[in-house]
Amino acid sequence: MAIMKSHKLLLTLPINNVDKIKLKFPGYESIPFVYLGKDLFIKSYLENRLGERFVCIKIAKLLNEVAKNIRTEHVGWIDQLNNLYGNNLFWWFGSISAKNMYNSNLFLYSCYLEILKILWNTEHLRPQLVFVESIGLLKAISQWASRQEIVVEVIYLPSENYNRVINAAKSFLKLGYFFISAINRRISAYISKKKYGRKPITVKKVAIVDTYVLDSSLSNDGSFQDPYLPFLHEYLMQSGYQILIHPVLYGFHLNYRSIYRRMCQSKAHFIIPDDYLKVSDYLSVLRYILYTFTLEIQAPDFRDFDLSFLVKEEQFKNITEISSLLACVIYRLFLRLGQANLNVELIIGWYENQVNDKGLISGARKAFPMAKIIGAQIFLHCPNWINTLPSQSEVDYKMVPHVILETSDYQCKIVQSYANNISCKTAASLRYAHIFQEGSYTQGSNLTKPNPTILVLLPHDLGESVDMLESIRVLTEKLDEDIQILIKCHQCVSAEHLMQEFGKRGWPSRYTIFAGALPEALNIADTVIASNTSAMVEAAARGIPVICLGRQTILNQNYLEGLETNLITECFTEDELEAAVKRYLDSSPGEQEAYCQEGKRIARLFFTPVNEETMRPFLGQN
Numbered sequence: 001m002a003i004m005k006s007h008k009l010l011l012t013l014p015i016n017n018v019d020k021i022k023l024k025f026p027g028y029e030s031i032p033f034v035y036l037g038k039d040l041f042i043k044s045y046l047e048n049r050l051g052e053r054f055v056c057i058k059i060a061k062l063l064n065e066v067a068k069n070i071r072t073e074h075v076g077w078i079d080q081l082n083n084l085y086g087n088n089l090f091w092w093f094g095s096i097s098a099k100n101m102y103n104s105n106l107f108l109y110s111c112y113l114e115i116l117k118i119l120w121n122t123e124h125l126r127p128q129l130v131f132v133e134s135i136g137l138l139k140a141i142s143q144w145a146s147r148q149e150i151v152v153e154v155i156y157l158p159s160e161n162y163n164r165v166i167n168a169a170k171s172f173l174k175l176g177y178f179f180i181s182a183i184n185r186r187i188s189a190y191i192s193k194k195k196y197g198r199k200p201i202t203v204k205k206v207a208i209v210d211t212y213v214l215d216s217s218l219s220n221d222g223s224f225q226d227p228y229l230p231f232l233h234e235y236l237m238q239s240g241y242q243i244l245i246h247p248v249l250y251g252f253h254l255n256y257r258s259i260y261r262r263m264c265q266s267k268a269h270f271i272i273p274d275d276y277l278k279v280s281d282y283l284s285v286l287r288y289i290l291y292t293f294t295l296e297i298q299a300p301d302f303r304d305f306d307l308s309f310l311v312k313e314e315q316f317k318n319i320t321e322i323s324s325l326l327a328c329v330i331y332r333l334f335l336r337l338g339q340a341n342l343n344v345e346l347i348i349g350w351y352e353n354q355v356n357d358k359g360l361i362s363g364a365r366k367a368f369p370m371a372k373i374i375g376a377q378i379f380l381h382c383p384n385w386i387n388t389l390p391s392q393s394e395v396d397y398k399m400v401p402h403v404i405l406e407t408s409d410y411q412c413k414i415v416q417s418y419a420n421n422i423s424c425k426t427a428a429s430l431r432y433a434h435i436f437q438e439g440s441y442t443q444g445s446n447l448t449k450p451n452p453t454i455l456v457l458l459p460h461d462l463g464e465s466v467d468m469l470e471s472i473r474v475l476t477e478k479l480d481e482d483i484q485i486l487i488k489c490h491q492c493v494s495a496e497h498l499m500q501e502f503g504k505r506g507w508p509s510r511y512t513i514f515a516g517a518l519p520e521a522l523n524i525a526d527t528v529i530a531s532n533t534s535a536m537v538e539a540a541a542r543g544i545p546v547i548c549l550g551r552q553t554i555l556n557q558n559y560l561e562g563l564e565t566n567l568i569t570e571c572f573t574e575d576e577l578e579a580a581v582k583r584y585l586d587s588s589p590g591e592q593e594a595y596c597q598e599g600k601r602i603a604r605l606f607f608t609p610v611n612e613e614t615m616r617p618f619l620g621q622n
Helices: 018-022 040-050 060-085 089-093 106-120 135-147 160-196 232-238 257-265 279-283 285-294 308-317 322-338 355-367 392-396 409-415 430-436 462-478 495-505 518-523 535-541 574-585 589-606 612-619
Strands: 008-012 031-036 054-056 129-132 151-156 206-213 242-249 344-350 372-376 403-406 424-426 453-457 484-488 511-513 527-530 546-549 568-571
Touching: 008 135, 018 040, 018 151, 031 040, 031 106, 040 054, 060 106, 060 392, 089 285, 089 322, 089 355, 106 135, 106 308, 129 135, 135 151, 135 308, 160 257, 160 308, 160 322, 206 232, 232 242, 232 344, 232 612, 279 285, 279 322, 285 322, 322 355, 344 355, 355 372, 372 612, 403 409, 403 612, 409 424, 409 589, 424 612, 430 535, 430 589, 453 462, 453 518, 453 535, 462 495, 462 546, 462 574, 484 518, 495 511, 518 535, 527 535, 527 574, 535 546, 535 589, 546 574, 568 574
Parallel strands: 008 129, 008 151, 031 054, 031 129, 206 242, 206 344, 344 372, 372 403, 403 424, 453 484, 453 527, 484 511, 527 546, 546 568
Antiparallel strands: none
């Protein structure tokens, strides 16, 4: 039913001149507004500048519910686009088909639109003012409002020409960074080859292992520890394979010389891409950019919303996204490897269904048609991280491995959420072997230790980590002084970077960085606060109560979503967080024992032990 035209909606991007907004609302009544954006610091700034008369509508719980309700439909909508444009390989290297929340905002913005519709149709929650961070989202809201006969006024919107210039500049800088990085890698590869040479391939059977390589993965003498796929390399060698490691370098920026030296000194055999790639392979990214720039996407409506503005924004915002350009190069690399007469029987990749995986899979299928491609998802799935779950169109266009390996039958069911005909097997939970070690279910107890301990498990994204620590800052002021608060960084975020970034706003004296391994941290934790990290499941599997800190304006990342258990509590407000912490820290011995038993059930649900039988699927065997 159309809304009466007497109702008016004011839209704006964040603006420094907040007085301009206040002038639109003379009088003394309260003005409800909603912030539909990811930057909590801008949101906080606007709340403070607007003053008490402007009341921010809290959307955290609603966002969580909306995301649950529309996930499947949104993936189906992406499938429609994939079926329209998927015949061109370059389409699969773009951010729209990838549906990765870290490169594309389409799912989040679809949730925002649904939230606005719900708020508008709920009279006591109806906002008069809406902040957005995206011009495409502002236009999509205006289009929807026009259909509903809602009067819209835009307070602040940069000119189209200004926006095009800014986007073009950002794209040019990304492209420049990509080519500077490529030149840097080629120079580093040339120097390392001159100094150390290259290892010969001496075994007839070859297995390529695609895995992330961090600075900490290789010691100074070249000793390699794969934090993502431990045990696998030894098992493949015992099975008669020579392993070639395809390294996906993470966190090096432009400093490649050291890691190339260590890869050459290592006993492990790394594929040095620039030993195979030619300059023309790097220039192939220009064809991808031209395709993306000239493509006219006709997007169908989604749940009463015209998303064409958002699709166009995503298309041009990410036209030179580094991950997309690398996907083009990885595709060309595997074509070059196919020309090197390698007898590749197995290709095992750390598989997150990102664009680099699609580049590898599409290149490997052409270069090594007889090889078995195995996607190792030896991690846990988070429902809102929808890109890790292949969709039906990705299966139909052969953008997925021949078989996907999961850590349990339960995980296999999850990965088949959007494509039930995808081949999936249960295999050894390589990274989580400690779950089954003796004593893993012994929870840290505030009854036996002098100091109760809260362990904060941070996600892999630095910005999210800072937001999370800000969210629990108030909690620390309300807790007894004897309670320890330990901070465990994700392996992709250094403690130095975290302290430097979060420290800008003051580092609380009660925050202590825990430098040891995760199992050590779990041994002393009484309760865990976490968001967007699968380590929360490892904690629960040990019988440690977990508090999932719900996000305020971005997609919630709860790896334990949907489980009926007292071991997990989801909190969206400061009061909920404080109550959950106190309840878990005051657990009785009987409750702690119940938690330990529940932890065993969760361990069996998510994880499979490492043994000969569970390692066999990595060879492509049942």
